Amino acid sequence: MKNKNTLIRLMRFISPYKSYLIFALIFSAINIVFTLMTPVLIGRAIDTMIGKGKVNFSYLSIRIVQIIITVILAAITNYLVGRFSSKMTFEITKDLRDQLFAKYHALPLKYIDSHSHGDLMSRMIADIDLISDGLLQGFTNLFAGVATIIGTIGFMLAINIKIALIVIILTPISLIVSSQIATRVYKYFQEQLAIRGELSGYVEEMIGNQKVVKAFSHEEVNKAAFDEINQRLFVSGVKSQFLGALVNPSTRFVNAIVYAAVTIFGAFTVLNGGITVGALSSFLTYANQYTKPFNDISNVFTELETALACADRVFKIIDEDEIVEPRNASTIEHPQGDIKIDSLQFSYVPEKPLIEDFHLDVKAGQTIAIVGPTGCGKTTLINLLMRFYEPLKGTITIDGINIQDMDRHYMRSLYGMVLQDTWLFKGSIKDNIAYGSTNPTDEQIIQAAKNAHAHKFIMQLKDGYDALLQEEGSNLSQGQRQLLCIARIMLADPPMLILDEATSSIDTRTERQIQSAFDEMMKGRTTFIVAHRLSTIEKADKIIVMNDGHILEQGTHQELLAQHGFYHKLYYSQFDTATNS
Structure with missing residues (x-):
């Protein structure tokens, strides 16, 4: 049968x-x-x-x-x-x-x-x-x-x-x-x-x-x-x-x-x-x-x-069940970037809870840094913000609208995301930068590459912006691949940003240059930054310190240092030479 x-x-x-x-x-x-x-x-x-x-x-x-x-x-x-x-x-x-x-x-x-x-x-x-x-x-x-x-x-x-x-x-x-x-x-x-x-x-x-x-x-x-x-x-x-x-x-x-x-x-x-x-x-x-x-x-x-x-x-x-979008999906006419997370609960495996009773209120234009030890739930929180996974309980809203009432494609278009793991496809550098943007001009692509400090190395290639990348961009260094991914987001110019260890593969000098470009791009945009190098998030409006799926501490860099708590230990563990001097 x-x-x-x-x-x-x-x-x-x-x-x-x-x-x-x-x-x-x-x-x-x-x-x-x-x-x-x-x-x-x-x-x-x-x-x-x-x-x-x-x-x-x-x-x-x-x-x-x-x-x-x-x-x-x-x-x-x-x-x-x-x-x-x-x-x-x-x-x-x-x-x-x-x-x-x-x-x-x-x-x-x-x-x-x-x-x-x-x-x-x-x-x-x-x-x-x-x-x-x-x-x-x-x-x-x-x-x-x-x-x-x-x-x-x-x-x-x-x-x-x-x-x-x-x-x-x-x-x-x-x-x-x-x-x-x-x-x-x-x-x-x-x-x-x-x-x-x-x-x-x-x-x-x-x-x-x-x-x-x-x-x-x-x-x-x-x-x-x-x-x-x-x-x-x-x-x-x-x-x-x-x-x-x-x-x-x-x-x-x-x-x-x-x-x-x-x-x-x-x-x-x-x-x-x-x-x-x-x-x-x-x-x-x-x-x-x-x-x-x-x-x-x-x-x-x-x-x-x-x-x-x-x-x-x-x-x-x-025959597998697929994602079902809401019939009358909500949209935001003028996205501001007010994000509220209420009573969030999530786990990859039912018997191992990861995020429990999580609350967070982010105002439009704020830069939120998420820090904590490995496995504390930083990337999981990003996955939930982007609806790569669905929460077991609780809600996430953007400008007062539940993200589950939005079409996923629309909701994700509100974010620009740079991950630690780069992804480039087999094609020209120009096409890779333009991925995610609608019919950008060559001038816009070049300007985005300049903002990401990728223009210089691109022009050193034989065919410049028409140079063909191999699968996964394997004919470029890890840092160069990351610069192209950053240029891609700068070209897309989204209303909100997620930077998940976005500069982890880049040398310190180039990172400082890109950070200034990021600072410019983040103005007026709600931004989530996941970082292990705490020196990169000192200017954040709010730092969320996570451990075991919970928020332990939150505040500005100076406020958290003054508390002499978990963040204080985490921060100075990266600067032992500074504390010893």
Whole structure:
């Protein structure tokens, strides 16, 4: 039943392209007619050459011309079948990928964070390719096989009923054998696909972090872990491929018996004058053509099980609950940046509370610094402000409007965010800076780069702003990548800012230069700064000191130092030399 439901869902993707399917089936039927006519014409041509000096050349010439015409028409229609079926396949594959990619964007960040990225990529690429190869391309093959069987039976019955009955009675045995094997293959293919996704995730993780692996000399340990996953994939693959490989030789064995029976019985029939030699030649060709579709159909069954297993993995993601936006989403006509957090409660794992009963009132234009030890909830608070995660309880409002009443895209457009981890895509420097802005001019892009102190190093590159970045901007230093991300935000010019360790990868001299640009950009804007280097947040209007998801202290830099509390210890722990002097 599960396979049936998955198959029905896949068939729905064909509906927009049913015209391609109809044309493919029509030309497939025509192709079969011409293909089946050829053995009859060959048999009749043979009958014109039986006996010395009894060759009817004029009749033979007609048959040869007819054979050439049917072969050419069969080739043309076969090309058209491939053209229409391929067009349908590529369109449906594109739709599947479009829907899955859109789903990835609609899923909560929690889902993406909790699943292997390599496995998600495997479903997008490898699994959908297998759906295409196994199901969609096999669909016309299945129709052609069934039509060929029906057509061949008709031609064989017209030639000789007794020999035709031998073929008809024996051949279905191969179909029974193949279907029995196919029903046992599905679970092994599902297991194989799951392990393949796990392997893809592990390889993606290790390749992306080779510097860390080599720094800790962890190559052998990682290789052992890879070998363990690879061995499980090997065992699962052997089982599934062995069962799948049994189908073809099993059906071929049955078909060989059928062909031998037809040859022997047909030879005696010719000797008894029941049919001509040409007719027997035609019959043997038909017997061979008749068994071939059963082989093709048996292969389709195996590929179908693979396709359904892949489709099931794809549909599991498509069926995941996605983020639902409010119907009548609220907007702010003139965003000021008054933010209020009331009774906020959140945890990644239910049994481990992280943020509890959190309250914060931020006035428009204030700069709020969030400090505290690692794991205290600083980044989590930013995730909640940006609605990357949803709170379990409590509310966050912007200018008095609950952010859960806003559309996420609109709400996030109110913030400009610079993270510690940079993200650049493969493309020009100009396109990377313009990411997130609507049709900026070259002058605006250059000015943003100048404000971020990135212009100088950009102009030192061979192609300047048109220089192409490699994936993740790997042909730039970490500090240069960060400068481009800062330029991107300066160009976007949002009403509020979030700076999460934004200058952590930049040298002290450049940081001071950028800080002046930040100071200018932050004027009149509500800004949240997450920082470990406390010297960078001394000018903040309010410093929030967090620990274990709670606010321990809050106030200005001088007020917190005067309290001689947690912030005082945290601050001077970074300046031991200053306190000792």
